[in-house]
Amino acid sequence: KHVPVVAIESTVAGMETLPYIGCDNVSLGQALGEEILASGGKGTKVAILQNSLSCSSVKERYQGVLEVLQQYGMELSFWEAYETAKTLLQRQDVNKAVALDGATLEAVARAEKELSPPGVTTVDIYGVGRTNQVVSYLEEKVITSIGVQNEFNIGYLGVEAAVDQIQGNEAESATINFAIVNSADMYSPENQRLLFPFVR
Secondary structure, three states, X not given: OOOOOOEEOOOOOOOOOOOEEEEOHHHHHHHHHHHHHHHHOOOXXXXXXXXXXXXHHHHHHHHHHHHXXXXXXXXXXXXXXXXXXXXXXXXXXXXXXXXXXXXXXHHHHHXXXXXXXXXXXXXXEEEEOOOHHHHHHHHOOOOOEEEEEOHHHHHHHHHHHHHXXXXXXXXXXXXXXXXXXXXXXXXXXXXXXXXXXXXX
16 A cells, blocks of 8 residues: 555556556557568468466467457467477477567577578567567567567656655556567667667
């Protein structure tokens, strides 16, 4: 009751009144699904990595991407989180994979790079998340496209909401923008601000 709490990126079950700072994760998942469709058309075999679905943001992205891919009759398989990405990719039964959190995206991209000949990838990888390694894999075209939130705004508005509560004011929720980024447009001015929010 006396400590300011702000939900960042994911909500907390049973505490819906907490101010929430994050993007519209269902829309993010839908946009990623549309990116997959635009690059491959119908009949493509897509694996969706089921990891961290207890987290509301990941679950909502999952719902969004699933809605779009099922609507267009894509052939889907669901990879469980406890299996390693390398083992799954070695099956060679899909040509696209989707990871809906940064750690899983990084893991599946690393596995794909290790399994493929230099400069060649056999599985197109899509996902959500921005780490330095993910950005590197995007530049190398190991990852095809990513959904990325404006992390600077999330942090700034999250702290602002906490300060409002400390000062006795009502903190407001805020919906943050996101973008779908690929290697061809990652260095546009808008996308650079999302991928590289801090300059050393």
